Amino acid sequence: MNAHYALAIDIGGTFTDLVLHDPATGRFAAHKELTTPQAPELGVLAGIRQLLGREGVSPSAITRVVHATTLLTNALIERRGAATGLLTTAGFRDILEIGHERKYEIYDLFLPLPAPLVRRAHRLEAEERIGPQGQVEIALDEASVIAAADRLVEMGIASLAIGFLHAYANPAHEQRAAALIGARHPDLHLSLSSEVSPQIREYDRLSTTVANAYVKPLAVTYLDRLARDIAALGIAAPLFLMLSNGGLTHVDEAKRVPVRLLESGPAAGALAAAVLGGRSSARDMLAFDMGG
Structure with a gap:
């Protein structure tokens, strides 16, 4: 044996x-x-x-x-991840900095906050909107997706997090955006919030997806x-x-x-x-x- x-x-x-x-x-x-x-x-x-x-x-x-x-x-701790971008719903570019608006020292008015893994210049928006029940409120503007992706690649990002509002209820817009970007930039690492963390609460979902994108090139x-x-x-x-x-x-x-x-x-x-x-x-x- x-x-x-x-x-x-x-x-x-x-x-x-x-x-x-x-x-x-x-x-x-x-x-x-x-x-x-x-x-x-x-x-x-x-x-x-x-x-x-x-x-x-x-x-x-x-x-x-x-x-x-x-x-x-x-x-992640030492900030040695890839140059990362974020594509999100129009109006939600700053969600990574807004967060939950909770502080671990509630009376400290000068509490230092950690810098987001994605700098603001690398956080761009796409015209689209999914409702909380998965209904399409605003159709995906594919031209805005392509323009944002092209701009981010020109700025040198190697990994992209795609996080649209309420994508946990309907991932169609994220999936379509990924297909468009993947066909145009096949070497770009993509992370979709509807796949990484398909749950309610946009900050939790986006921050988790960004962390995934940040370490993905190294992991792969x-x-x-x-x-x-x-x-x-x-x-x-x-x-x-x-x-x-x-x-x-x-x-x-x-x-x-x-x-x-x-x-x-x-x-x-x-x-x-x-x-x-x-x-x-x-x-x-x-x-x-x-x-x-």
Whole structure:
């Protein structure tokens, strides 16, 4: 009977950790490699070679690969994302700065506010309007969509968030705008609010979609290279990514909606601690996860 193994990978700012698991015996084998920040997949590949070689496991015996990372988290916190634009409904250009009008210090009149991920010059409008029940109030002006996209590309944006009012109730205008822009600018990364966060409340939906657009080029480039290089090692297993909620998603879905991976690394650590704690005989358990 051929052995089957699961391979888990976590990339932090300093170390890349790999764990090999044999479900038949319950045995775990671990390896730690220095993270390679400029090309994180290189540290992963070096670690895989070291771990499999040490354990005498063939790459073809790997039947599952699961990956958690804080790469996108760090890119967002450190403001190292792509040049991002926002196309939204006419009159809603400043929603990212207006927000909820809530303050964490309600009596501080000079409270510093974080700068939006998209500068105002890169936030443009399209003539259109969907009502809260999904009815079309104002038809999509396709010329305004094309003009805005052309202007944003000229300004150097690499990723575009499309967030129209009430798109959760009717995504037709967003989908049409994406089709027009995609045909004209095929290299531009697109994120639609009706796909990223199809829920009521425009600020929550738009800010989430903008965050997705901000890290998407990095996520797509990195995950494409990682999947390619893992396959080149002879590992034919599918690649899954840990979500912020502790679930898993396929690499293709992770590239489409990378914002769902922002708490991937911390979620993986907490989930593993809970599982291992449940298997132990200890009554109480304290888990400590330190990055950096």
